[in-house]
Amino acid sequence: xxxxxxxxxxxxxxxxxxxxxxxxxxxxxxxxxxxxxxxxxxxxxxxxxxxxxxxxxxxxxxxxxxxxxxxxxxxxxxxxxxxxxxxxxxxxxxxxxxxxxxxxxxxxxxxxxxxxxxxxxxxxxxxxxxxxxxxxxxxxxxxxxxxxxxxxxxxxx
Amino acid sequence: xxxxxxxxxxxxxxxxxxxxxxxxxxxxxxxxxxxxxxxxxxxxxxxxxxxxxxxxxxxxxxxxxxxxxxxxxxxxxxxxxxxxxxxxxxxxxxxxxxxxxxxxxxxxxxxxxxxxxxxxxxxxxxxxxxxxxxxxxxxxxxxxxxxxxxxxxxxxxxxxxxxxxxxx
Numbered sequence: 145x146x147x148x149x150x151x152x153x154x155x156x157x158x159x160x161x162x163x164x165x166x167x168x169x170x171x172x173x174x175x176x177x178x179x180x181x182x183x184x185x186x187x188x189x190x191x192x193x194x195x196x197x198x199x200x201x202x203x204x205x206x207x208x209x210x211x212x213x214x215x216x217x218x219x220x221x222x223x224x225x226x227x228x229x230x231x232x233x234x235x236x237x238x239x240x241x242x243x244x245x246x247x248x249x250x251x252x253x254x255x256x257x258x259x260x261x262x263x264x265x266x267x268x269x270x271x272x273x274x275x276x277x278x279x280x281x282x283x284x285x286x287x288x289x290x291x292x293x294x295x296x297x298x299x300x301x
Numbered sequence: 302x303x304x305x306x307x308x309x310x311x312x313x314x315x316x317x318x319x320x321x322x323x324x325x326x327x328x329x330x331x332x333x334x335x336x337x338x339x340x341x342x343x344x345x346x347x348x349x350x351x352x353x354x355x356x357x358x359x360x361x362x363x364x365x366x367x368x369x370x371x372x373x374x375x376x377x378x379x380x381x382x383x384x385x386x387x388x389x390x391x392x393x394x395x396x397x398x399x400x401x402x403x404x405x406x407x408x409x410x411x412x413x414x415x416x417x418x419x420x421x422x423x424x425x426x427x428x429x430x431x432x433x434x435x436x437x438x439x440x441x442x443x444x445x446x447x448x449x450x451x452x453x454x455x456x457x458x459x460x461x462x463x464x465x466x467x468x469x
Contacts, residue, residue, distance in 0.1 A: 205442075207450040230432050236439050259424060266424035267416065274387055274427045277434035282393050284441035285362070285372065291448045293364055 146172035146248050154195040154248065156223040160272070164265045171254045177245045183225075184239040190228040192249045196220050199245030205237045217242075226273050228252030303329040303405050311352045311405070312378045313429040321422050328412065329405045340382075340396040347384040347392045348409050353377050356402030360394040373437070374399065383430045385409025386416075 148165050151157050151172060157165055174197070177183065183194055186206055194201075201218040215237060218224060227233030229252055259266030305322045308314050308329070314322060331354075334340065341347055343362060351358070358375045372394055375381050384390045386409055416423035 205446060207446050209450055211450050213446065213449065227435055230428065230435065233435065236442060259428075263420035263424045267420045267427060270424055270427035270431055271387065274383075274431040274434060277431050277438060278383070278387065278390075281434045281438040281441065284438055284445065285393055288372075288441050288445050289362060289364055289370065291445055292370060 145170050146174050150174075150197070151195075151248070153197070153221055154223055155221050156195065156226070156272070156276075160268055164268050167258060167262060167265050168250065168255075168269075171250055171258065173249050173251075175247050175249055177241045177247060179241055179243055181241045181245070182238060183241065183247070184235045184237070186235055186238045188235055190225050190233050190235045191252050193223060193225045193228050193252065193255070194239065195223040195248040195250070197246040197248060199241060199243040199247075201245060201247075202240050202242050203237045204240065226276070229255050229269065229273055231256060302326060303331055307331075307354065307405065308352075310354065310378055311380060313352075313380050313433060317425050317429070321425055324415070324419070324422060325407065328415070329407055332404050332406050334398045334402045334404065336398055336400050336402075338398045338402075340398070341392050342395045343393060344391050347382050347390070349382055350380065350385045350407040350409055350412065351375075351382045351396070352380045352405040352407075354403040354405060356404075357399040358402060358404075359397050359399050361397065362394050380433065382409075383433065386412055386426060386430060 146169055148162070148169050151165050151169060157168070160168075177199075183192075183201065184190060186204075196218050198220055201224075202214050203216040203218060203224065204212050204214050206212050218239075224239060225235070227235070228250075231252060255269070259270065303326045305319060305326055308317075308322045308326055314325070317325070329352075334356075340349075340351065340358065353375050355377050358381065360372045360375060360381060361369045362372055364370045375396075381396060382392075384392065385407075412426070416426070
């Protein structure tokens with residue numbers, strides 16, 4: 145169980161109504177991880193949503209040819225692994241602690257059980273996930289178009 | 302009105318309980334469009350959610366004045382126009398029928414009104430939409446990664462590279 149005031153420090157949860165955060169609170173776990181702990185491995189199924197309270201986490205992606213790109217550095221208040229809420233979701237990146245980290249985790253299975261028994265909570269959380277994924281997907285589209293527009297084959301120097 | 306067995310052909314609705322499909326069926330309309338029909342243009346408000354039964358719809362974006370990029374070809378069983386169900390944001394892409402198309406359509410405004418009173422329906426629809434966004438998001442991220450791998454010098458000119466990951 146994680147107190148509501150701590151959960152409200154997480155950007156993803158901050159705007160949810162209090163009564164829904166109260167239902168999430170008993171399902172949340174606080175954990176600490178050493179530097180170099182691997183929280184998520186790319187291409188493996190995601191079971192947990194991670195919300196960082198303290199420390200720093202790198203999100204890395206390995207390309208098909210084996211090259212590793214660091215895509216993001218997660219700082220406190222941010223979350224990742226939302227796909228665990230959908231079930232049967234495979235991670236597209238690895239998450240590695242670069243410092244000692246304090247993390248709140250939510251089990252995807254337990255959250256889906258909550259959603260199945262409380263559709264109001266399910267709608268509130270899943271509506272937020274859909275909106276976040278949509279915003280992110282649109283950004284991907286613009287990034288993809290930008291990468292095309294500067295691609296040497298399309299825009300030769 | 303659309304039959305439950307027709308709605309079952311839509312991937313996003315596969316796990317939807319029958320009583321919810323019946324509700325959607327009451328709101329849904331079957332529409333047939335001829336080849337070349339533009340369903341909406343980039344920048345326009347999206348007020349209808351489309352589920353393709355037959356045919357193919359191209360989702361395109363203008364890269365510049367001379368080049369149009371086809372982001373995706375939507376075929377039977379797939380959907381587009383999800384913005385109508387959540388935000389009413391303007392369309393990012395233009396949707397054009399590549400061949401004669403049979404689609405099931407839902408009014409975004411009507412569905413959003415239903416969501417306010419039927420949270421079970423709202424939850425199932427949002428979960429379906431989120432899954433679809435995740436799939437598209439992952440495939441776009443892969444394309445960008447592949448491009449960056451072949452042309453690492455491009456990394457410096459792609460801003461917001463951190464947004465390739467679904468972290469918030």
